[in-house]
Amino acid sequence: MAQLEGLGRFFQENKQRLQDALAQDLQKSPFELDMSEIILCQNEVDLALKNLQVWMKDTPASTNLLTKLDCAFTRKEPFGLVLIIGPWNYPVNLTLMPLVGAIAAGNCVILKPSEISKETEKVLAEVLPQYLDQSCFATVLGGPEETQKLLEHKFDYIFFTGSPRVGKIVMAAAAKHLTPVTLELGGKNPCYVDDNCDPQIVANRLALFRYFNTGQTCVAPDYVLCSPEMQEQLVPALQNAITRFYGDDPQHSPALGRIISQKHFKRLQGLLSCGRVAIGGQSDENNLYIAPTVLVDVQETEKVMQEVFGPILLLMTVRSLDEAIDFINRREKPLALYAFSNNSQVVNQVLDRTSSGNFGGNNGFMYMALPSLPFGGVGKSGMGRYHGKFSFDTFSNHCACLLSPSGLEKLTEIRYLPYSSKAQQLLRWAMSSHSCTLL
């Protein structure tokens, strides 16, 4: 509790400092930072503080006849030493949310924040430790080489957020020590837009969730699948939304952020030549600015069909819902999947016939704000999950416990040798899990 309270104070007392760091790293607006970084973390801390005692309780299990007089329960124990590797896109949230779970579960933690979001890394390395007991917590700094070295050590749990490519490296390193892992990775998140919808409402939602954090969000809608007719309506609607959100000159809107680094800027700039630019397309190397962009006429083979991770939304046309679903299922399972339709049957069809880490119907990634939902990927988009109680459970070993009374030997005698068929029958019956009134 004390550690969690320390974390809470860290947020309260350093809000300005964190806002400044995030503004420097990603040019995040105060609104975005509050919403997606600080508040979400604060809520997790509060949730853990409120529920810790309950979460820590042994969970009773039902007994069968053989074990009726025993006490059966699952005990949650810390794993021991946990390593959390955080990414640069939500450098506070994606480093500290897992930290809440690891601490709540009673582990000691080594934090490895991303070296790419330099200012936030600084705050996490210099300020955060002062709020925690430093005998149980450490921050490790460095780039890929140092991380590689760190991974040679034995940890009792590794929590990694980042790309699938590095996820494989982390899991392979974990395998050497039989260390369990949670990997929060990424992918291309499809978004099916049905003909039966209000294009402006859909465009508003698409634009919000695509351009939030300048598109550098693992769960952002990556590409849209819709009919050619819907596409014709979506493009102007998206333009409306973009103008409404960012004004006529997005480069000077305080609401729009910047790309994290030169390397990613160049990567995204390269994608701007795919298909045809329907909206935006401008870029400015001097301040790593990419305009909120919409591309159409994109071929499945173009390089823009890797995870975009930037303010570029692709529209691709399909002739039917079936074609859209086939397209989606031919590809790797994404972290998030979206479907927009006034017809709930359509939304349910997309849900039923595809697989993804998470699913949003008629909305973007609002589910991230609900700690009662587990957040995690599947297939190439990851394994394991967290948020709220799921974090506590993820960072705990679930030990199955059975406490028997020490005497009562007569009862247990039936299982001893030499074996008789009567004993066998009795034992078999007693093991099937029914509640019994005899005892």
Added chain:
Amino acid sequence: MDAFEDSVQRLRVAFSSGQTRPASFRLAQLEGLGRFLRENKQRLQDALAQDLQKSVFESEVSEIAISQGEVDLALRNLQAWMKDQKVSKNLATQLDSAFIRKEPFGLVLIIAPWNYPLNLTLVPLVGAIAAGNCVVLKPSEISKSIEKILAEVLPCYLDQSCFAVALGGPEETAQLLEHRFDYIFFTGSPRVGKIVMAAAAKHLTPVTLELGGKNPCYVDDNCDPQIVANRLAWFRYFNTGQTCVAPDYVLCSPEMQEQLVPALQNAITRFYGDDPQHSPALGRIISQKHFKRLQGLLSCGRVAIGGQSDENNLYIAPTVLVDVQETEPVMQEEIFGPILPLMTVRSLDEAIDFINRREKPLALYAFSNNSQVVKQVLDRTSSGGFCGNDGFMHMTLPSLPFGGVGASGMGNYHGKFSFDTFSHHRACLLRNPGMEKINDFRYPPYSPRNLRVLLMAMEERSYSCTLL
């Protein structure tokens, strides 16, 4: 192209077709599994007797009945398990539908060991099928008779477009592991567990590893030595000691050891008679290789009980060793045989330190009339499972998750835990397509007022709200 390419492809195509999704399909498969067990009981008992010289009692109790129990549990509960799980909402999502949907992963690989070749193959299979997956089963080539039945008879009871058995030794298994699976469930040694996880890492395939270790057993002075000896002996020599959760070594005071040895002798004589080699209740070691390994351990410490062996029929007598050093082989590797070393400690603290200096085991046992002592051992150590005053009974309860921690494994299963292990838990939030006005306040340009409203709506407290 290797021998498995065809099967893997075939199963993938079947999974994509959606065949395994409906409850009716899964129930039919589970019923098939149940019939397989019922209609082949004699054949299975014979095979287990051939492979491990398992008595009919042991086969019934630890292989057939347990598997049958899991099938029945799944049949009874499948519909409930498959239901979407609703979750609590905050104000911002009050009007939405929020739930967790359990989905199959797709193609599951189950690699099984030889010691409980039926149980440790079929119980995971029940979970994988119940969760809607297609399955490739790789039974152990060491328990040959059971392997034969699983390869030739079992498929007749299942839909073979969604199920396949892969055969072979370490080389073939390595080849199999190069293929991409959506989940891998492995039961075996930590050494091979690392190989499996490394192979899984190449495809980012999640795994459950049920491994092993040395399971400590603390025996307090405050107990009835005969009762403890009965329990120790039963759980140690069951299946000729070839059990991943069997008590591996005992920690007790020198005084308790003096009482335990004769008590253990009583128990062994009672269970197996004066000539255990001819008792129908005692099994045999699985192979020459393991027999030799165990024979080697008999020279560690000092033999207090037993110690005989007979290479001609892979027989090792129920044995108790004393005066064992921590550095000797019998304390360095998992015994997995009918040998129980007793080690003396001077206090509970010393026992706990000893245990905590070593890898986390799959199971941990503590015997004492004083429940505080049992609780202390539980509180101050870590393991996959724990039992106070008894042996591995916790395995018979499907309401308890069965799995390891640290070097003894990761993940768990049995009962509903199996279904959950073989399912992806997909978070779903379905919103009404309209009601745009309410959403307006989250759009840019951003204002402090909008932020306040949004933050309030996101708070965890579940409101029953009369405004809407």
